[in-house]
Amino acid sequence: MTKHDPSRSSALSEDMNKHQQRQKHFSDLIALLPQSPNTPSQQKQQDPQSTPSHTGGHSNYFFETDKNLPPLNINLKSEIEIRPYQKEALDLIVNRSNDPSHTYIQSGLLVLPCGAGKTLASILVACSLKKSVLVVCSTVIAAEQFRKEFLKFTTVMGASLGMFAGDRKFPFNGRSGVLFATYSSLLESRYRTADAKRLSQFMENTEWGLCILDEVHCVPANHFSKAVKKIKAKVKIGLTATLLREDEKIGDLDDIIGPILYEAKWKELAEKGYIAKVICTQIEMDMTPVFAEAYANIAGGNTHHTKALLAILNPNKFRICEQLIRYHESKGDKVLVYIDHIDALKFYAEAMNRPFIYGDTPADRTQHILDHFSIPTRREITKLHWSDAAARQVDTRTPVNTLFLSRIGDTSLDLPEATVLIQISSHFGSRRQEAQRLGRILRARRRNETGFFSRFYTLVTSKTHEIAFSEKRRGFLESECGYDYAEWRIKGRIPNGGWDVETDSNISDRHVIDDEKHCEAALIATKPSEKLESEDEQLKHRAWVLGLKQNSEPEDDLGTVTPIKPTKRKLSASATLPPKRLKA
Numbered sequence: 001m002t003k004h005d006p007s008r009s010s011a012l013s014e015d016m017n018k019h020q021q022r023q024k025h026f027s028d029l030i031a032l033l034p035q036s037p038n039t040p041s042q043q044k045q046q047d048p049q050s051t052p053s054h055t056g057g058h059s060n061y062f063f064e065t066d067k068n069l070p071p072l073n074i075n076l077k078s079e080i081e082i083r084p085y086q087k088e089a090l091d092l093i094v095n096r097s098n099d100p101s102h103t104y105i106q107s108g109l110l111v112l113p114c115g116a117g118k119t120l121a122s123i124l125v126a127c128s129l130k131k132s133v134l135v136v137c138s139t140v141i142a143a144e145q146f147r148k149e150f151l152k153f154t155t156v157m158g159a160s161l162g163m164f165a166g167d168r169k170f171p172f173n174g175r176s177g178v179l180f181a182t183y184s185s186l187l188e189s190r191y192r193t194a195d196a197k198r199l200s201q202f203m204e205n206t207e208w209g210l211c212i213l214d215e216v217h218c219v220p221a222n223h224f225s226k227a228v229k230k231i232k233a234k235v236k237i238g239l240t241a242t243l244l245r246e247d248e249k250i251g252d253l254d255d256i257i258g259p260i261l262y263e264a265k266w267k268e269l270a271e272k273g274y275i276a277k278v279i280c281t282q283i284e285m286d287m288t289p290v291f292a293e294a295y296a297n298i299a300g301g302n303t304h305h306t307k308a309l310l311a312i313l314n315p316n317k318f319r320i321c322e323q324l325i326r327y328h329e330s331k332g333d334k335v336l337v338y339i340d341h342i343d344a345l346k347f348y349a350e351a352m353n354r355p356f357i358y359g360d361t362p363a364d365r366t367q368h369i370l371d372h373f374s375i376p377t378r379r380e381i382t383k384l385h386w387s388d389a390a391a392r393q394v395d396t397r398t399p400v401n402t403l404f405l406s407r408i409g410d411t412s413l414d415l416p417e418a419t420v421l422i423q424i425s426s427h428f429g430s431r432r433q434e435a436q437r438l439g440r441i442l443r444a445r446r447r448n449e450t451g452f453f454s455r456f457y458t459l460v461t462s463k464t465h466e467i468a469f470s471e472k473r474r475g476f477l478e479s480e481c482g483y484d485y486a487e488w489r490i491k492g493r494i495p496n497g498g499w500d501v502e503t504d505s506n507i508s509d510r511h512v513i514d515d516e517k518h519c520e521a522a523l524i525a526t527k528p529s530e531k532l533e534s535e536d537e538q539l540k541h542r543a544w545v546l547g548l549k550q551n552s553e554p555e556d557d558l559g560t561v562t563p564i565k566p567t568k569r570k571l572s573a574s575a576t577l578p579p580k581r582l583k584a
């Protein structure tokens with residue numbers, strides 16, 4: 001028998017009360033809807049100037065004279081400094097006139113580089129409109145971050161913010177508010193809980209003043225475009241940094257949302273210090289002979305997948321990755337390493353004793369790791385103002401300086417500490433993924449330090465599909481955004497433990513790769529790659545690789561993930577688990 005715990009039972013009855021109140025609140029809200037003057041059919045008669053945008057057409061919304069939608073109490077906090085391009089974007093979206101009846105907002109797209117502050121730009125629109133807002137994001141993490149930015153930048157009350165993302169489902173209080181949802185929550189599902197059904201009904205029946213569509217390049221996918229067209233909103237604003245899709249459906253956005261209203265150039269914002277300048281380097285290395293032999297002799301059904309794994313887990317690539325981490329950690333950088341294949345991700349991260357995040361990582365563990373990633377390195381602390389430094393010194397937690405990520409970290413992660421990105425594997429030739437990943441190091445807090453550059457490395461194995469994919473992936477950043485990639489070719493080892501590099505470009509920073517002395521203070525004291533030196537170890541490693549199943553998070557049209565369960569590692573009789581073996 002379990003002991004009766006009075007505090008637990010009172011907590012439970014409090015929960016019940018809260019649940020009943022919430023249900024009543026839902027019912028009240030839904031009851032309001034049919035009689036509300038905000039229903040679209042009535043709206044048409046009462047407000048002839050406004051064309052409802054849920055028909056899919058472009059609309060101008062004369063919001064100043066609209067008395068039908070309830071007002072939202074929201075203002076920008078007085079201390080916020082809007083950047084010039086954010087102001088320009090706002091002025092193009094909100095057409096102000098001395099006569100309020102001529103002031104209107106139009107639907108369309110806002111195209112700003114990653115990390116330039118699209119969230120705040122769209123919040124500015126919400127602050128002008130002052131009507132209910134539906135924000136649709138690609139992931140739960142992004143929805144949470146959007147909510148935090150509303151609280152950070154505006155005076156809106158927390159109770160006016162609702163959430164319909166993942167297992168966080170609650171409405172806002174009152175007749176007007178902001179609801180944060182994900183694209184997947186717009187889709188019908190048979191498996192909805194009662195709360196989810198009610199929120200979904202509420203979301204569909206409400207007429208929103210503004211609908212903000214984050215990562216809007218996802219929307220042309222058939223299932224999302226249908227769902228988005230159904231949203232009843234006076235105005236829809238789509239946000240993106242990468243107005244491109246590999247299926248060429250990007251033009252559909254003009255019909256679904258509207259035209260491009262504002263676009264800013266990546267290089268221009270970098271020159272002005274709003275986003276970081278970046279050095280992009282492609283590093284190409286051979287496969288070790290043991291891996292090359294397997295690569296050449298692969299036949300049968302899953303050839304492409306196995307070849308891809310051999311290229312990713314090529315021991316030479318592993319060593320270069322280790323060298324870059326050692327070098328950059330020793331310089332006080334914070335490093336993100338991207339690997340799409342989950343087993344390979346775990347192998348690299350476990351061998352190097354660094355944390356990893358992928359689709360199945362529980363939300364609290366993800367938050368914990370991200371919090372530790374944001375703890376400054378010792379080098380950073382010495383540069384802080386003494387009062388900040390004192391506060392940071394008492395933070396005795398161990399910082400995470402290198403974090404391994406699956407493609408779940410491609411978009412929306414806002415980590416201003418990150419200054420270096422190493423791409424080990426990627427989703428074929430996706431130009432969008434390349435640009436989104438680059439975006440993670442554009443928000444670097446150190447971006448205005450003299451001579452500072454973020455570093456973007458992409459590691460490719462010679463004579464494999466990785467070379468052609470990499471060329472395609474760079475296309476958007478090179479031709480549309482003005483980035484250059486230096487190409488380094490690793491020729492071999494040099495006596496001091498570094499690497500011999502061949503390149504056409506002028507390398508002023510070859511010590512990154514060829515001078516072991518620079519890594520003396522590195523935080524990886526041991527070198528896990530040394531365990532992969534012998535042919536015997538490489539044969540075991542290869543046997544493990546050849547036994548791996550397809551295990552990536554599928555790229556859906558969100559450019560994000562529907563996590564799938566990792567397959568159990570099937571090992572051949574002679575294979576062992578490299579991560580455990582490699583640990584010092």
Ligand SMILES: Nc1ncnc2c1ncn2[C@@H]1O[C@H](COP(=O)(O)OP(=O)(O)OP(=O)(O)O)[C@@H](O)[C@H]1O
Pocket residue numbers: 081082083086112113114115116117118119120149240241411412413414439440443
């Ligand atoms: N005017 C501003 N003042 C201060 N901070 C700002 C301003 N504008 C944006 N920021 C900050 O810059 C960072 C990047 O902004 P945000 O996350 O909106 O970028 P984004 O354009 O959505 O990028 P991505 O496409 O990569 O998601 C955030 O930390 C945000 O708070």
